[in-house]
Amino acid sequence: MKRYNKFICTGLLLLFHFSLSGQNVIDLRLNELLIINTEDFQDDFGVQSSWFEIFNISYGTVDIGGCYLSNDPNDLKKYTIPRGDVLTKIKPRQHVLFWADNKPYRGSFHVNFTLEDSPVLILTSSDGKTILDMVTLPTDMEPNQSYGRVVDGEGSFGPNSDDSGWAVLSRTSPSTNNYTLDGKSRSEMMKETDPYGLLMAILAMSVVFIALIILTFVFKGTGSIALKSFQKKADAYNKTKKVSLAETSAETFAAIAMAIHLYANENEVHDIETTILTIERGRKNYSPWSSKFYTLRKMPERRNK
Amino acid sequence: MDQIINNLQQFWDYTGFANTTYQHILMICIGLGFIAMGIIKEWEPLLLIPIGFGMIIGNIPLYPGLSVGIYEEGSVFNILYHGVTQGWYPPLIFLGIGAMTDFSSLISNPKLLLIGAAAQFGIFAAYSIALLLGFEANAAGAIGIIGGADGPTAIFLSSRLAPDLMGAIAVSAYSYMALVPLIQPPIMLLFTTKKERLIRMKAPRVVSKMEKVIFPIVGLLLTAFIVPSALPLLGMLFFGNLLKESGVTRRLAETARGPMIDIVTILIGLTVGCSTQADKFLQLESVLIFGLGAFSFIVATAAGVLFVKILNLFLKPENKINPLIGNAGVSAVPDSARVSQLVGLTFDRTNHLLMHAMGPNVAGVIGSAVAAGILLGFLS
Numbered sequence: 001m002k003r004y005n006k007f008i009c010t011g012l013l014l015l016f017h018f019s020l021s022g023q024n025v026i027d028l029r030l031n032e033l034l035i036i037n038t039e040d041f042q043d044d045f046g047v048q049s050s051w052f053e054i055f056n057i058s059y060g061t062v063d064i065g066g067c068y069l070s071n072d073p074n075d076l077k078k079y080t081i082p083r084g085d086v087l088t089k090i091k092p093r094q095h096v097l098f099w100a101d102n103k104p105y106r107g108s109f110h111v112n113f114t115l116e117d118s119p120v121l122i123l124t125s126s127d128g129k130t131i132l133d134m135v136t137l138p139t140d141m142e143p144n145q146s147y148g149r150v151v152d153g154e155g156s157f158g159p160n161s162d163d164s165g166w167a168v169l170s171r172t173s174p175s176t177n178n179y180t181l182d183g184k185s186r187s188e189m190m191k192e193t194d195p196y197g198l199l200m201a202i203l204a205m206s207v208v209f210i211a212l213i214i215l216t217f218v219f220k221g222t223g224s225i226a227l228k229s230f231q232k233k234a235d236a237y238n239k240t241k242k243v244s245l246a247e248t249s250a251e252t253f254a255a256i257a258m259a260i261h262l263y264a265n266e267n268e269v270h271d272i273e274t275t276i277l278t279i280e281r282g283r284k285n286y287s288p289w290s291s292k293f294y295t296l297r298k299m300p301e302r303r304n305k
Numbered sequence: 306m307d308q309i310i311n312n313l314q315q316f317w318d319y320t321g322f323a324n325t326t327y328q329h330i331l332m333i334c335i336g337l338g339f340i341a342m343g344i345i346k347e348w349e350p351l352l353l354i355p356i357g358f359g360m361i362i363g364n365i366p367l368y369p370g371l372s373v374g375i376y377e378e379g380s381v382f383n384i385l386y387h388g389v390t391q392g393w394y395p396p397l398i399f400l401g402i403g404a405m406t407d408f409s410s411l412i413s414n415p416k417l418l419l420i421g422a423a424a425q426f427g428i429f430a431a432y433s434i435a436l437l438l439g440f441e442a443n444a445a446g447a448i449g450i451i452g453g454a455d456g457p458t459a460i461f462l463s464s465r466l467a468p469d470l471m472g473a474i475a476v477s478a479y480s481y482m483a484l485v486p487l488i489q490p491p492i493m494l495l496f497t498t499k500k501e502r503l504i505r506m507k508a509p510r511v512v513s514k515m516e517k518v519i520f521p522i523v524g525l526l527l528t529a530f531i532v533p534s535a536l537p538l539l540g541m542l543f544f545g546n547l548l549k550e551s552g553v554t555r556r557l558a559e560t561a562r563g564p565m566i567d568i569v570t571i572l573i574g575l576t577v578g579c580s581t582q583a584d585k586f587l588q589l590e591s592v593l594i595f596g597l598g599a600f601s602f603i604v605a606t607a608a609g610v611l612f613v614k615i616l617n618l619f620l621k622p623e624n625k626i627n628p629l630i631g632n633a634g635v636s637a638v639p640d641s642a643r644v645s646q647l648v649g650l651t652f653d654r655t656n657h658l659l660m661h662a663m664g665p666n667v668a669g670v671i672g673s674a675v676a677a678g679i680l681l682g683f684l685s
Binding site for chain 1: 411412413415416418419421422423425426428429430432433435436437441442443445446466510512513515516519520523524527528531532668671672675676679680683684685
């Protein structure tokens with residue numbers, strides 16, 4: 001039985017591990033791409049090529065190393081993103097930019113295909129089969145115009161993704177967010193909309209009260225259930241144990257009287273529990289310092305070979 | 306000879322004497338005051354002594370660049386201070402609080418939870434005043450939480466909303482928690498009549514083990530679903546309580562409420578004290594924060610007491626609540642409950658309010674964590 005339990009635990013741990021690993025790469029999204037680059041962003045070699053961006057939607061770092069990129073649905077493993085490159089680890093809510101220049105010898109982020117004349121762009125998991133995200137490339141793009149998710153990471157994704165959430169963007173934003181806020185923090189906006197804090201006070205106090213009122217009702221309910229079950233048990237006990245005073249032995253009365261006497265005069269021998277009168281059981285705490293066993297020299301053992 | 310003189314000059318430049326300013330001396334005196342309050346008056350010594358000593362450590366004048374000060378990256382104190390700035394310590398403290406808190410009085414009389422909710426009004430009153438004084442909304446929220454009378458919650462929230470003000474907020478929160486026996490009684494007496502102070506409350510019923518086990522699970526599910534941003538605090542609080550009440554994890558519960566909370570209390574107290582470096586701490590903002598903290602605390606106490614009075618209007622005579630336990634709605638556990646007991650005894654030597662006051666007191670812990678979650682949700 002113990003071995004059986006071990007198997008279950010190991011299985012659960014493995015499942016947990018794999019589900020975590022799976023969780024990581026499924027948080028990657030193709031986010032923005034530019035097909036014809038004549039005046040836009042340049043790579044480290046000063047060359048303008050088509051590029052695409054992958055976004056990590058999670059709040060944890062994801063290593064993209066070992067995943068595959070392709071522009072051919074029949075060859076998902078066209079470009080292997082190298083493992084062991086520190087730059088393939090994408091930080092939470094960050095982007096990584098790839099150059100589709102068909103020059104993979106220029107580094108991990110230069111793939112062996114281009115986007116021009118490609119029908120699709122596919123990101124595949126390290127198993128080489130699971131398509132994490134794919135996008136059908138538009139054919140009517142102007143030079144230096146990018147196509148991407150309107151809000152980073154949002155919209156349909158996966159092997160059957162459609163174009164929902166994607167659009168021609170008003171400006172290119174390689175390695176940065178496609179969508180940015182107007183610069184005001186939530187705190188600033190809060191101060192503008194509620195300069196005296198009254199709205200906040202009313203809202204927040206309401207939420208605090210609602211949370212604690214719900215708790216109050218829940219525990220009133222559980223309390224009444226507990227009381228009923230206690231009452232039931234007490235009734236059942238009284239039915240089975242109908243002991244009249246006449247049948248009660250003198251020893252019982254003596255024990256009760258002694259307990260009350262001790263409780264009243266020598267309180268320290270009792271443990272105190274609400275509504276229950278008991279005599280505390282004497283305890284002798286074990287300690288290796290006082291154990292006779294440890295103070296004795298161990299007898300030598302003869303081992304039979 | 307010149308070389309020796311130069312070396313001596315350099316040594317002198319490195320000493321604290323050469324770098325002392327009157328602000329350093331003032332902060333060291335405040336630190337000594339904290340230690341004196343802790344030892345002589347025994348007001349929250351477990352907090353005031355580490356904080357006070359931390360203030361002295363943090364205000365020893367240093368030659369910059371020695372990688373010793375708390376704000377210098379890589380120094381020992383800086384590494385320990387990460388637990389405060391990143392908000393690791395407060396949830397660990399909450400774990401210990403959960404493992405040492407008996408929620409029986411609250412479970413037996415759940416309406417006491419509402420007192421814990423009412424006392425949170427102090428937080429939002431201080432928030433409004435802070436906005437009027439010109440603080441940004443996030444800073445105002447962090448300052449307001451002082452009224453929750455919960456040091457770990459104040460540190461947790463200020464580390465997220467206003468890290469620059471955290472030292473002042475933490476010291477203010479812990480100072481007022483230590484001063485609970487001084488601040489609360491006059492407010493309690495001001496808002497209650499003699500007749501009200503003599504109200505005898507019904508003895509709480511016995512709570513079954515099953516109810517005690519259900520409480521942390523249901524409590525977490527309900528509160529965390531409403532305010533997920535308070536999860537680090539509520540999750541750890543209720544987890545600690547489950548360790549205690551389950552009866553099968555005694556070792557874990559004992560570690561959480563014993564050695565672990567002691568270690569974290571030492572670290573949090575010392576580093577918060579250290580963070581009050583004179584150049585960062587002695588500013589007009591800190592004075593305002595102390596003033597707002599006191600205001601927040603007073604309003605919270607008054608709100609708790611007044612709420613009980615209002616609640617009594619709707620309760621049957623045999624179920625009336627003594628308004629002297631209203632102050633315990635702030636979450637300074639167990640000091641504010643002890644204040645209820647002591648003030649109650651001065652009017653009726655046989656009317657023990659402690660067990661009743663523990664209900665709103667622990668409800669205050671939940672309430673302040675929920676309030677912190679709301680502020681975090683709105684302002685971060």
